[in-house]
Amino acid sequence: MISLGFIQDTLEPLRRGGFNLEPALQAGGFSEADLALPGFRLSAEQYGRLWLRIAEIMQCEYFGFGARPMAPGSFAMLCHAVISSQTLEHAVRRSLRFLNLVLAEPKGELQIEGSIARIVLRETSQPRPAFAYRTYFLLLHGIVCWLVKRQLEIRELQFRGPLPPGREDHRDFFGTVVSFERPETTLVFDAEFLALKVRQTERTLQTFITGAPANILGRYRYDRGATLATRRLLREHPAAAWPSFAEVAVRLGMSEPTLRRHLAGDGQSFSEIKEEIRRKLALDWLSRSAKPVGEIATDLGYAEPSAFHRAFHKWAGMSPGAFRRTHGK
Incomplete structure (x- = not known):
């Protein structure tokens, strides 16, 4: 689903250019009054129709x-x-x-x-x-x-x-x-x-x-199916206590081969999903919090800080400390 902020971002070029919004709103299947509703969102399909109509109105994709x-x-x-x-x-x-x-x-x-x-x-x-x-x-x-x-x-x-x-x-x-x-x-x-x-x-x-x-x-913007379910399940637990692949399959009501096949169909593997979540948590904590690097490593499930440092250097091309100095608050 597309949130209200990005819907407004998409409409802003029309407003800035003095265009009539109504044809675009009709294409997206909503009204200007809907934009005042708390939590208003559009499906990807609705947003796609809005996008195409705005491109047509402005003659610019x-x-x-x-x-x-x-x-x-x-x-x-x-x-x-x-x-x-x-x-x-x-x-x-x-x-x-x-x-x-x-x-x-x-x-x-x-x-x-x-x-x-x-x-x-x-x-x-x-x-x-x-x-x-x-x-x-x-x-x-x-x-x-x-x-x-x-x-x-x-x-x-x-x-x-x-x-x-x-x-x-x-x-x-x-x-x-x-x-x-x-x-x-x-x-x-x-x-x-x-x-x-x-x-x-x-x-x-x-x-x-x-x-x-x-x-x-x-x-590509929003996850779906087994990949989304796997991510949600992992996010319910601290990274240091994540369930195994076999446990995830049981929780999702699938055999291990079936889950592996579904993830592969989305271009992902279980290990890649775990690494992606760890990476995002690490970047977020380093850029927005004062949590010590050693504590971050432990919370992400790394037995040794050195293992976290190696993984982070692979993700960001620099050490956790260097990343925090460059991107921290």
């Missing part, structure tokens, strides 16, 4: 955030441009070249340093709203995840602009902590992903394009 408008149909052309890619790296480079040509700015650049890969957005203008950066990465992340048929974990996100007032929800994106007012807008991920083979074909392309952007939101 990037809602006017680029130096040039992204004309309706551009996302479909991007999909056609990358479908023949052999690897994820090839697809990312093609995607960035296409978006750079269409938008002019922000201008995306792929950087690879050892085990770390970064997508850096270059800008000569003032920082864009947080929603503009989210939208750029949502589209890019969605298409590359679809191409390789798996959810790709993001290590870190940094935005140039400030955190919008009262919008703590912007601090999380795809399960990753977001930091603000950084020198550049940067998305960081494991460079090993770049070697993944593209698994989609021309035969599956049209279905993907027809379902976008709702399918991107539904499949």
Whole structure:
């Protein structure tokens, strides 16, 4: 489900441009009065229809955030441009070249340093709203995840602009902590992903394009099925007391092979889910609390602090202490 804050973010470009909101609201199946309801949300499908109608009204699929408008149909052309890619790296480079040509700015650049890969957005203008950066990465992340048929974990996100007032929800994106007012807008991920083979074909392309952007939101932004149930179950317990895979399968009413198959269908494994939760907790505690590093290691289920330090260096490319000095309050 899409929360009220992000619905308002999506409508803001229309308001800013002086457009009539009513056609967009009708497409999303709600009224302006609904926006005042506590806890109001939209399904991914409703939000997708809202997104498409706004793009049509503004004649820009990037809602006017680029130096040039992204004309309706551009996302479909991007999909056609990358479908023949052999690897994820090839697809990312093609995607960035296409978006750079269409938008002019922000201008995306792929950087690879050892085990770390970064997508850096270059800008000569003032920082864009947080929603503009989210939208750029949502589209890019969605298409590359679809191409390789798996959810790709993001290590870190940094935005140039400030955190919008009262919008703590912007601090999380795809399960990753977001930091603000950084020198550049940067998305960081494991460079090993770049070697993944593209698994989609021309035969599956049209279905993907027809379902976008709702399918991107539904499949890659929000978890579902066994993966969601597994995550929820693990989050009910301290990491140091997590149930075993066999115990999780019993709790979910599945055999171990069935659960393993369902998780694999979502592009995840049990160990990857545990590591993802540990990583997010570690980043959150280090950036928002004064909890000692040794205590964090124990709470995350590490028998030795050194094991936590090794794991954290793999996640963030730096030690826990260095991360806290850079990203802490």
